Amino acid sequence: MDREIRAVHVGLGPMGLRVVQHVLAERKGIRYVGAVDVDPRLEGKDLGEIAGLASPAGVKVTGDASAVFEQTRPDIAIYTTVSPLKAFLPQTEVALRNGVNVISTCEELAFPSFVDADMTSRYDELCKLHGVSMLGTGINPGFLMDLRASLLSAACTDVQRIEITRRMDATPRRQPFQKKIGAGMDADEYRKAIESGAITGHVGLEMSICLIADALGWELEEVRVTGPEPVVAEKQVSSEYFTVARGQVKGTEQEAIGIVGGESKIRLSFSAFLGATPSFDEVVIVGTPEVRARVSPCWHGDYGTVAMSVNLIPAVINARPGLLTINDIVPVSFKAGNLGGFVAQGA
Amino acid sequence: MDREIRAVHVGLGPMGLRVVQHVLAERKGIRYVGAVDVDPRLEGKDLGEIAGLASPAGVKVTGDASAVFEQTRPDIAIYTTVSPLKAFLPQTEVALRNGVNVISTCEELAFPSFVDADMTSRYDELCKLHGVSMLGTGINPGFLMDLRASLLSAACTDVQRIEITRRMDATPRRQPFQKKIGAGMDADEYRKAIESGAITGHVGLEMSICLIADALGWELEEVRVTGPEPVVAEKQVSSEYFTVARGQVKGTEQEAIGIVGGESKIRLSFSAFLGATPSFDEVVIVGTPEVRARVSPCWHGDYGTVAMSVNLIPAVINARPGLLTINDIVPVSFKAGNLGGFVAQGA
Numbered sequence: 001m002d003r004e005i006r007a008v009h010v011g012l013g014p015m016g017l018r019v020v021q022h023v024l025a026e027r028k029g030i031r032y033v034g035a036v037d038v039d040p041r042l043e044g045k046d047l048g049e050i051a052g053l054a055s056p057a058g059v060k061v062t063g064d065a066s067a068v069f070e071q072t073r074p075d076i077a078i079y080t081t082v083s084p085l086k087a088f089l090p091q092t093e094v095a096l097r098n099g100v101n102v103i104s105t106c107e108e109l110a111f112p113s114f115v116d117a118d119m120t121s122r123y124d125e126l127c128k129l130h131g132v133s134m135l136g137t138g139i140n141p142g143f144l145m146d147l148r149a150s151l152l153s154a155a156c157t158d159v160q161r162i163e164i165t166r167r168m169d170a171t172p173r174r175q176p177f178q179k180k181i182g183a184g185m186d187a188d189e190y191r192k193a194i195e196s197g198a199i200t201g202h203v204g205l206e207m208s209i210c211l212i213a214d215a216l217g218w219e220l221e222e223v224r225v226t227g228p229e230p231v232v233a234e235k236q237v238s239s240e241y242f243t244v245a246r247g248q249v250k251g252t253e254q255e256a257i258g259i260v261g262g263e264s265k266i267r268l269s270f271s272a273f274l275g276a277t278p279s280f281d282e283v284v285i286v287g288t289p290e291v292r293a294r295v296s297p298c299w300h301g302d303y304g305t306v307a308m309s310v311n312l313i314p315a316v317i318n319a320r321p322g323l324l325t326i327n328d329i330v331p332v333s334f335k336a337g338n339l340g341g342f343v344a345q346g347a
Numbered sequence: 348m349d350r351e352i353r354a355v356h357v358g359l360g361p362m363g364l365r366v367v368q369h370v371l372a373e374r375k376g377i378r379y380v381g382a383v384d385v386d387p388r389l390e391g392k393d394l395g396e397i398a399g400l401a402s403p404a405g406v407k408v409t410g411d412a413s414a415v416f417e418q419t420r421p422d423i424a425i426y427t428t429v430s431p432l433k434a435f436l437p438q439t440e441v442a443l444r445n446g447v448n449v450i451s452t453c454e455e456l457a458f459p460s461f462v463d464a465d466m467t468s469r470y471d472e473l474c475k476l477h478g479v480s481m482l483g484t485g486i487n488p489g490f491l492m493d494l495r496a497s498l499l500s501a502a503c504t505d506v507q508r509i510e511i512t513r514r515m516d517a518t519p520r521r522q523p524f525q526k527k528i529g530a531g532m533d534a535d536e537y538r539k540a541i542e543s544g545a546i547t548g549h550v551g552l553e554m555s556i557c558l559i560a561d562a563l564g565w566e567l568e569e570v571r572v573t574g575p576e577p578v579v580a581e582k583q584v585s586s587e588y589f590t591v592a593r594g595q596v597k598g599t600e601q602e603a604i605g606i607v608g609g610e611s612k613i614r615l616s617f618s619a620f621l622g623a624t625p626s627f628d629e630v631v632i633v634g635t636p637e638v639r640a641r642v643s644p645c646w647h648g649d650y651g652t653v654a655m656s657v658n659l660i661p662a663v664i665n666a667r668p669g670l671l672t673i674n675d676i677v678p679v680s681f682k683a684g685n686l687g688g689f690v691a692q693g694a
Contacts, residue, residue, distance in 0.1 A: 004685070005686055022504055026504065026505065027686070028684060028685050028686070029682075029684065029685025029686035030686050139502050143501070143502050144502075147498070147679075148498070148499075151494070151495070151498055151677075152495075152642075153658075154490070154654065154655060154658045154659070155486055155490050155491075155646060155650075155651040155654050155655055155658075156650070156651075156654050157369055157373065157650050157653055157654045157657075158373065288650055289646065289647040289650045289651075291642060291646070292642065292643060292644075293640065293641070293642045294640070294641055294642075294643075295499075295638060295639065295640045295641075296639060296641075297639075299502060299636065299638070300636040303502075303503070303504050303635055303636045304502040304503075304636075306504055307501065307502050307503050307504045307681070308501060308502055310504075310682075310686075311500075311501045311502075311679070311680065311681055311682050312501070312679060313686060314678065314682065314686055315678040315679055318678065326679075329678065329679060330498075330677050330679055331661065331662040331665065331676065332494075332658070332659060332662055332673075332676060332677055333658065334654070334658055335376075335657075335658050335661065337375060337376065338351070338375050338376025339352055339374070339375070339376035339377050339657075339660060339661055
């Protein structure tokens with residue numbers, strides 16, 4: 001019997017509010033029964049009001065996650081809180097112990113065992129103990145630079161190497177994003193901002209490398225990440241907010257490589273800069289057949305992450321218990337080695 | 348415990364032999380323990396020999412499927428036999444009754460309930476009774492014009508319409524393929540060949556429409572298929588085998604439309620002709636965000652179908668029992684309506 005999915009939202013920062021707006025205004029079949037945030041200023045406010053919607057949601061925000069889960073026993077908790085796994089997982093205990101499935105945009109949750117295998121194992125056990133599933137999802141990591149390539153590889157009889165490029169044009173993006181990628185800075189100034197942590201790069205390339213290797217059955221020896229590095233303008237380029245002179249920084253780039261059997265088998269290249277036209281998301285599979293798959297213009301990341309964290313909810317609810325990755329949900333890819341992924345039943 | 352997958356192959360026509368060659372020569376972790384074909388000339392011959400390989404496979408071909416399944420009890424049977432569902436399903440009974448999972452390139456098996464809902468239901472029950480899964484797979488239907496689009500839609504917050512184009516360049520393909528698409532014929536001659544059944548079009552556009560609608564939760568009111576129609580050369584074009592004068596047929600095209608709520612929500616366009624450069628496989632999602640995803644040159648279909656029918660084997664073995672579609676294996680897509688796909692457990 002199909003019925004409405006009952007959800008609790010945890011974390012009402014910018015990404016959380018985007019998800020809440022989407023669910024409240026545009027989705028059927030899912031209903032919020034609770035909302036949690038640590039900010040005391042939100043306590044008691046209506047979720048629809050916080051999300052800037054015209055009509056109230058009939059759900060009050062609280063800081064008391066435990067009470068919400070105990071009283072509402074939802075099907076799913078949507079967490080949009082923090083990126084680091086070690087800060088994230090303890091937040092979910094209250095959901096898991098109340099038998100609530102968890103979906104989250106936490107980037108490191110996309111492939112948690114790379115970050116902390118012991119902690120991942122403990123939370124996997126906790127999920128199983130309470131019969132619930134937990135998944136980290138999003139557009140990147142979680143889709144553009146991993147799942148999409150793994151799925152394409154399923155129609156290949158051989159895969160030698162995978163190369164993925166995400167090249168974003170920052171020109172139409174909001175001012176804070178352009179600032180974050182260093183637009184208008186001098187290269188030295190940019191490097192200092194990276195060193196000091198004032199500017200941070202894209203989080204998740206390591207997760208994407210791990211997801212691809214795991215899907216294909218490649219044993220990763222090493223994951224190397226370089227950058228963020230400045231992309232310097234060769235000629236003047238400008239946006240609504242910045243004018244970047246020749247020689248100044250127009251954006252940022254990062255690269256990640258996955259080493260398997262001593263070879264660079266997976267290469268991810270991420271860049272975002274002003275004037276990056278055409279922008280694109282490209283997957284190249286060096287194999288049989290050779291595959292060149294390009295989404296252009298590049299996928300809008302914010303829509304993508306909101307979409308994934310809602311569209312995947314039924315799959316998470318129906319999945320086997322455990323701390324899962326997207327490869328558990330989508331077991332379709334080229335299988336190197338021994339057709340990895342087959343576990344003999346009762347063998 | 349991971350161990351080798353034990354497989355029986357049923358049907359040693361051109362596609363079957365391609366799969367067999369690939370498995371024997373290029374795959375680890377899977378081993379043939381039996382091979383079945385109705386052709387008495389193949390009886391007793393070695394599978395490796397028939398596949399044209401240098402070394403024998405140590406597996407003799409037989410016409411007695413029942414004996415093979417009873418004696419070998421494999422994990423999976425790979426069927427590459429016929430396209431029509433009603434001819435195909437009875438062939439599988441001997442596998443199902445012996446507790447053997449089935450994967451097949453039978454085009455109509457990709458979405459069997461569209462062809463015959465009663466028969467699909469009966470075989471679904473039979474699968475469940477014997478605790479096995481059965482899946483129809485391939486590149487098209489099964490991947491290029493359905494699964495790939497459904498997966499891309501998962502990163503959309505809204506999908507209004509999906510348009511998919513497969514445009515194949517026939518120039519580098521084998522002579523029989525070029526002949527099959529009517530290269531060098533007059534348009535009248537081509538139309539007569541279609542009417543008489545001497546030329547047949549691509550099978551499976553209806554299945555792809557059904558798969559997309561099912562994945563997204565769109566209720567299909569009608570599936571309309573047009574063609575095959577001749578693609579007439581506007582100027583002379585030639586290949587190794589044919590020279591097509593202006594006004595003659597250089598290839599073929601077909602179209603299929605899925606009607607949902609009175610609107611054309613899914614449109615598939617398939618064409619194959621000489622000089623189709625660039626060739627491509629394109630998915631356009633009219634939604635949020637707009638997505639234009641293009642694989643170019645177009646995917647080589649033969650590799651793709653071989654790949655899918657082997658790479659999907661672990662997923663079929665591990666899947667829940669039943670007559671499944673690829674949407675059961677990959678439950679990831681935009682969910683229109685009520686987040687369809689969630690079935691309340693114990694509700």
